[in-house]
Amino acid sequence: MTTPARPANRHHKRPKGEGQWALGYREPLNKNEELKKNDDGLNVRQRIIDVYSKGGFDSIDPADLRGRMRWYGLYTQRRPGIDGGKTAVLAPEELDDRYFMLRVRIDGGRLSLEQLRTIADISNLYGRGTADVTDRQNIQIHWIEIESVPDIWARLEAVGLSTTEACGDVPRVIIGCPLAGIDSDEVLDATDQVRQIYDDYVGNPDFSNLPRKFKTALSGCPAHCTVHEINDVAFVGVVNEQGQAGYDLWVGGGLSTNPMLAKRLGVFVTPEQASEVYGGVIGIFRDYGYRRLRHRARLKFLVSDWGPEKFREILESEYLGYTLPDGPAPVAPRSERRDHVGVFPQKDGNFYVGFTPRVGRLSGDKLHLIADIAERHGSGRVHTTIEQKMVVLDVAPDRVDSLVAELEANDLQVNPSTFRRQTMACTGIQFCKLAIVDTKDTASHLIDELEARLPDFTDQLTINVNGCPNSCARVQTADIGLKGQLVVNDAGEQVEGFQIQLGGSLGADSGFGRKVRGLKATAAELPDYVERVLRTFEKQRNEGETFAAWARRADDADLK
Template structure:
C-alpha cells in the first residue's frame, strides 16, 4: 500500500505491463511519485503551503468578521473552493470581456455556494433547510446541477458560518464540493428502492464519503476528481465521464459486484473512460476507489493545469499498466478479471411514475433546466410530506425524485408538483434539456444559458409538440456557456458550446454545435462523442430555430422509426445538419 503522505519515491517500471509509446517529456510532469513534491507552478505552491481544508477556520474567525475586503487573495481564488465557494460573476460584464479581464475584475463580492449531496440522497428535512438558507441568505436562488448537487448564489461571506451550522445540523456539508479534491460521489437516484435494481450502492457511497471526504491526505490532488457508482440497469450516473466509476455487473462465478471504469472527463479535451477489465466485489469498492484516487494523487500530472486530469495519465499509460500499478502498489491483493456490464436498460433520468420494490411508487419530475428556488424547495418538502414521503433524490440530469408514494397519492402529487413548475409528465424537450450556470453567475461563461434554454423549451413545445409521438423519445439538448462542458455538450444529441460567433458579419454571443453524442442508454450500442459541423454557428437567441430545423430534417431522413437522432446525425451529410 502507498504510504501517507507520499515522500516522492522513485518510479520503477511496472513488470509485465505494456505501455503506450509516448515522447519522452523535456520537462517533468510534476508527478509526486516520479519528480518529487516540489511545486512546479503557482497553484501547486499554495496548495503545498497550506492545505485547502485549513481555510475554514479563517473563514469563520477572520473573513466572516472582516467582510469581503479582509479575504486573502490566495484563499479567495484558491482554498475557498475546498469548502464549496466560488466568487460569482459581477453583473453587467458581457461575454466578450470574459477572456480579457483578470479574475478579480470579473468577480462580484458574492459567492456561489455548492451544497454537496453524495448519491443525490436528501430527506425532506434537509431539503427544507436548503430552501430556508436560499430564502434567508441567497436571494431565493437554487439550481439543480448535473452532478446531483444544489447550488446557491448571492451568498455573502458574513453568512457562511451560519449557513454551515444549519447544513451540518441536518447532516449536510459543503466540504470538498469544489477544488482539487474528490468531488461529490454520483449515485443511482433510485438506490435501494428500484424494483429492477441489481445492487444498492448506498453502503459503498457512504463508506467512501464518511471515511475520505475531508481527509487531508487526499485534499491535494492534481485537479478535480469525480466518482460515480450505480447498481441500476439503466447505468444512470454517466459513468463514462468520471475519473473513477463502478457499474453493477453479475460475474458468472463470483456473483454481483462492479465493473471498474477510469479516466473519463469532458471539458475542452473530451475523453471517455475505459474499463480496466476487473471485477470489484462490494466489500472492495472503497479499497479500490482509494487506490485509484492515490494513483491520481501520486502519478497525476501537476506541472500544467490543462493536463492535470486522470484522463491524460490513462492516455499515456493505457489500461494494462494502470491496472498493474493499481494492483501492485495500492491494493492488498489483485482483482479478478470481470465481464463488462450489459447494455443499459431503460431511461436513466427516472422521470415519470415507477413502482418501487416495496410496492410504493417514486415520481420523477423535471424542472426547466434545473432552475428552481429556495421557495420551491421548501414547498416541495412540504408537498412530499403531505403525500407520505420523507425522501427526495436529485439526479445527474437536473431532475428531482419523490420516493415512497402510495398508489392513491401519486396523481395528487403529480398535480402538486406541476404547480411548483416540476413536471412528472414533461414534454420531450423539457425532459431532454439541461444547461449550466452560464454568464448570469459564472466568471468563465461567454453566453447566457438557463434563460435561453428555457425559452427554447417553450418554443419547441409550441412548434413541435404535435410531433412528439413521431419523435418518440427525448432528444437531449445541452446548453453550455463556455467550452468547459459542465453541461456535457459532447455527449448530447444536440450540444451547444457557448462562444462569440460571426453571424452576417457581426460578432455576437452564440454557440458551436455538437451533434450525435451520448452516454450509456438503451438506445445506443455504446457511448460516443458528438460530431461538429464546420462553420455551423447558432446565435444565442436562435436555439429553438436551429433545433426545430435539424429535428424536422431528422424525422424526414431517418431510415426507420427506430433510428435514433444520434445514429442519423453521424451518418447524415453536413448539409442536412446546418
C-alpha cells in the same frame, strides 16, 4: 480505514517533467501547485470562521479567495454587467463580485425533507432565493456573503449536509443512483459504499491535494443513470459468473476541451473492497497525476498515456497488494433515457415519481413547496439526479395521482415533453466567471419554442447548453450540444451564440458529438435551427433510427 501508502520511487516509463510526485517531482511547477503546497485547502475553513466572516470580503487573502475557498464549495460569482467578450480578457479581481456561489454536496443525490427544507431556508435567508440543481446532484446557491458562511455551515451540518470539498482539487461529490435500495431491477444497492467512501476520503488531508478535480460515480442502477463513461472513476454494478453482485471498475473519463471516455480495467470489485479500491485509484492520481500543466492535470491524460492494462498493474501491485479477479462488463442500460422521470414501482410496492424542474432552476420557495408536496403524500425524502431532475420516493399507490397533479400544477412536470425532459443547461454568464453567454434563460426559451413548434416530437433527444468550452453541461455527449461563444449575426454584430455539435451519446453506442465546419447559430436563431434539423431528421430517418445515429451519417448540408 487504511490510507494507501505512497509507492516507492519506481522508475516506470512516463513522460518526463510532468510534476509527478511518485517520480520525485515535489517542487510546484505552477501557481496552483504552489498555493496548495503553501497551505492545505482544508485549513481555510477556520480562517473563514475566525477572520473573513468577521472582517468581511476585503479581509480575504487573494490566495484563499480564488483558491482554497473552493475546498469548501465557495466560488466568487461574476460581477454583473460584464459581457462575454471580456471573460478571457479581464483579470480575476475585475471579474470577481463580492458575493459567492455556494455548492452543497449531496452524495448519492439523497435528501431528507429536513435537509431539503434547510437548503430552502438558506436560499431564502442568504441567497436571494436562488437554488439550482446541478448535473452532479448538488444544489448551488448564489449571492452568498462571507459574513453568512459560518451560520450556513452550522445549519447544513446540523442536518448532516456539508460543503466540504464540493469544489477544488479534491474528491468531489460521489454521484449515485437516487433510487438506490428501492429500484426493483437494481443490480445492488450502493448506499453503504457511497457512505464509506465519503467517510474515508472526503476531508482527509491525505487526499486534499490532488492534481485537479476528481469525479466519482458509484451505482448499481440498471439505467446507468450515473453516466460512468465520463467520470474519473466509476463503479458500475455487475453480476459475475458465480452470481455475486459487485462492481466493474472504470477510470479516466472526462469532458471539457479534451474529452475522453473512461476505460474498463476489466476487474471485479466486491462491495467490501470498493472503498479500498477507490483509495488505490485516487492514490494513483495523487502520486502519478500530472501537475506541471493545469490543462493536463486530469486523470484521463494519465490513463490515456498508460493504458488500462498498466493502470490495473500499478493499482494492484503498488496500492492494493493483491490481484483483483477479472469480471464482466455491464449489461446495456435498460432504457435510452437514463433520468428516472415519470412514475415507476418500487420493490416495496410503493412508487417513485420523477419530475422536471426547468433546466434545473428552482428557488428557496419552490424547494419548500416540493418538500410540502412530498410530505402531504407520505414521502420523507426527495432525491436529486444528474440530469438536473428530482425524484419523490415512497409514494403509496393511492396517492400517486394526487402527487402528480400537484407537482404539475406547480410547473414540476412528471409527464414532460422531450424538450422539457432532456434539455440541460449550466449556470452560464449570469453567475459564472468562465461563461461567455447566457444559458438558463436561453435554454428555457428554446424549450417553449420547440414545444409550440414540434408538439408531436416524442423521440429521445438530449439538448445540452453550455456557457463556455468547459462542458459542465456535457455538450459532447448530447444529441444536440451547444457550446457558448460569441458569433457574428447577419447585421455584422457580435452577439451571443453557440457552436453546435450533433450526435453525441452514452450507453451502448457511446461517442462524442460530430462537429460540422462552420455550424454555429446565434442565441436568437437557435429555435429555428433546432426545428429545421429535427424536421430534416424526421424526413430522412430510417425505421427505428435514433437522432444520434442519423446525425453521424447525415450530409453536412442537412445538418446546417
